[in-house]
Amino acid sequence: MSSLLVLFIVYFFELTHFTLSIDEEFSNNIAHTISMGRWGHVLLKSTIFPESFITFYTEILSLVILALSCSVISKTLGLNTQQSVFFSILYSALPQFAYQLEFSNQSDTLATAVLLSSVSTYLTLRKKGFLLSVITPVIALTFSVSIYQSIIFLPVSIIASYICYAIANNKSDLTFKNIVFKPVIVMIVAAVAYSLLTKIIQWHFGKSSESYFLNMIGWIHQPVNETIKSIVAFIIDYFSFNAPYGLSIYAFSLLFLVVIFVSPIKNRFVFLLSAAAVILSPFLMNVIIGGFLPPRAMNCLAISFAASGVILFTLYAEKRILWAVPVIVLLYGTASSSKLFYTGYLSYNQDYNVSSFIANDIYKYVGTPPDRPVRIYFYGALNVDSVDKPTNHDMFGSSFLNWDAGNSARISAFMNATAIAKIIPASFDEIKPEIEKINSAPLWPAKDSVFKINNVVVVKLGSTPGNCINGVSKSTDPTRCL
Incomplete structure (x- = not known):
């Protein structure tokens, strides 16, 4: 107890x-x-x-x-x-x-x-x-x-x-x-x-x-x-x-x-x-x-x-003074844990807010209600302002919008899990034939950063594709990307 x-x-x-x-x-x-x-x-x-x-x-x-x-x-x-x-x-x-x-x-x-x-x-x-x-x-x-x-x-x-x-x-x-x-x-x-x-x-x-x-x-x-x-x-x-x-x-x-x-x-x-x-x-x-x-x-x-x-x-x-040890550890542990999870809380809210703006632009471009599923590929990683993180924080405060240097499957899953949008993830291979068009497009939130290629809506978040360009793997290790 x-x-x-x-x-x-x-x-x-x-x-x-x-x-x-x-x-x-x-x-x-x-x-x-x-x-x-x-x-x-x-x-x-x-x-x-x-x-x-x-x-x-x-x-x-x-x-x-x-x-x-x-x-x-x-x-x-x-x-x-x-x-x-x-x-x-x-x-x-x-x-x-x-x-x-x-x-x-x-x-x-x-x-x-x-x-x-x-x-x-x-x-x-x-x-x-x-x-x-x-x-x-x-x-x-x-x-x-x-x-x-x-x-x-x-x-x-x-x-x-x-x-x-x-x-x-x-x-x-x-x-x-x-x-x-x-x-x-x-x-x-x-x-x-x-x-x-x-x-x-x-x-x-x-x-x-x-x-x-x-x-x-x-x-x-x-x-x-x-x-x-x-x-x-x-x-x-x-x-x-x-x-x-x-x-x-x-x-x-x-x-x-x-x-x-x-x-x-x-x-x-x-x-x-x-x-x-x-x-x-x-x-x-x-x-x-x-x-x-x-x-x-x-x-x-x-x-x-x-x-x-x-x-x-x-x-x-x-020596009752030794009971100061668990008291200090309890205070330190509570402060450290709260700081770590607050960092994650800030990052989550930042991702949620930014993703909502991205979803709004997508549905405005597509011209369909936000409850309709849309095939989307997120190209690259968004350069979001980092939340205030403690040193050596491991993965606390990490953003879905730039993890794996840009992972379309993760971003799609995040928006689906939080009911921001209904997304059918597309693969990089489906948009690869039009890579020149992608390279010439501006970065979101600029105008024309949301466009279509082969019936897939492309949202250009970064200038280069991520480590897992097909968004299949949940790792930054390229050898695990299919």
């Missing part, structure tokens, strides 16, 4: 102000998600969760599930009630979840993946018997990874936190079999099962794996020394207050663990190793791919941050 209350406070602006972010404009992401290997997401969206989302409801559902995951992790660590409240505030107030809640079309399934992975780790560490401590965790982890691949390393952060907590509190119930052997087996089997099932499911639906993940792997696209530099630079950013907006506070987890290290604890060397594992475990996926990951993929930060704080609290529980 404390976790849920904190989540409501931190994300109150998101709950009360509707925005449409990049990727939320499409009403059906099933085929695209299968090609990305996220068939667990598809299964949930095809059964118990709305596709693509329901305003307010999906956000509330996501927060409830995240609060449940906090409870499971607290139980896994063996925290008492007071410690659990301390942990839950730090876990829920770190605004990393903002970067997932920005995408309502997957926030509920991502929260489910976090919960399933947490349950898998709890069963592995706390239960006995092959069925409960191995088979069930494998199933739960396999399904969670099928929702969001970077979740595979979430058990590592929980287990490292479990070990660090036990050592700091001089507990001796740690065994190699329980904290290393079984978890490693579960993760390996889950990874293999996921890979096999993904190939089978993609074959069944006639989809091939997208190159999105392979294109991110630095080890195969640049020299080894450059890749190592990229990894180190990325990690250092999180400890030098240069992290994505709202996440710089993660650097204090290092301070928490340093204070614990100089405290009167036994097995200081073993604690040092486990503390290093706690604080660095969120970056395992960066090591695997060899470089940058967007903040929405840094799913383990909240666990490591909250664990480092609560371990310090368990050693100095009598």
Whole structure:
């Protein structure tokens, strides 16, 4: 309940102000998600969760599930009630979840993946018997990874936190079999099962794996020394207050663990190793791919941050001044989250207003009522004045009118989703024969920027076509444009 209350406070602006972010404009992401290997997401969206989302409801559902995951992790660590409240505030107030809640079309399934992975780790560490401590965790982890691949390393952060907590509190119930052997087996089997099932499911639906993940792997696209530099630079950013907006506070987890290290604890060397594992475990996926990951993929930060704080609290529980830590984190997280979502809110309103003017010009040119569908191609990206954005804001505040350097399908979907217009998207190939006419036309909102080519209304927003000229893909990667 404390976790849920904190989540409501931190994300109150998101709950009360509707925005449409990049990727939320499409009403059906099933085929695209299968090609990305996220068939667990598809299964949930095809059964118990709305596709693509329901305003307010999906956000509330996501927060409830995240609060449940906090409870499971607290139980896994063996925290008492007071410690659990301390942990839950730090876990829920770190605004990393903002970067997932920005995408309502997957926030509920991502929260489910976090919960399933947490349950898998709890069963592995706390239960006995092959069925409960191995088979069930494998199933739960396999399904969670099928929702969001970077979740595979979430058990590592929980287990490292479990070990660090036990050592700091001089507990001796740690065994190699329980904290290393079984978890490693579960993760390996889950990874293999996921890979096999993904190939089978993609074959069944006639989809091939997208190159999105392979294109991110630095080890195969640049020299080894450059890749190592990229990894180190990325990690250092999180400890030098240069992290994505709202996440710089993660650097204090290092301070928490340093204070614990100089405290009167036994097995200081073993604690040092486990503390290093706690604080660095969120970056395992960066090591695997060899470089940058967007903040929405840094799913383990909240666990490591909250664990480092609560371990310090368990050693100095009598010092009430420590309660200032979760209070400050709550205030910081609320301010950061509200700033990010307000940026998205401003950008959404700007896109809505400008798109309304564009739609008005289209229907005036066509001469039909605005409730009639029109075949349209948006050429290029509109140079809109950017809203005031915080530093390192990731995708918050991004405009549909210039994303992908101009993506006709996205702009059309945005206008359709917001009931600004009824658009039948056209492809670039349909207007390509008249490219000279397009090049000679002025940019919107100038007169003659809206014209017809082969029964397709062309709106010239930019001087060059975007990265995805046919508007089929939802990525800036040209290799994914059909």
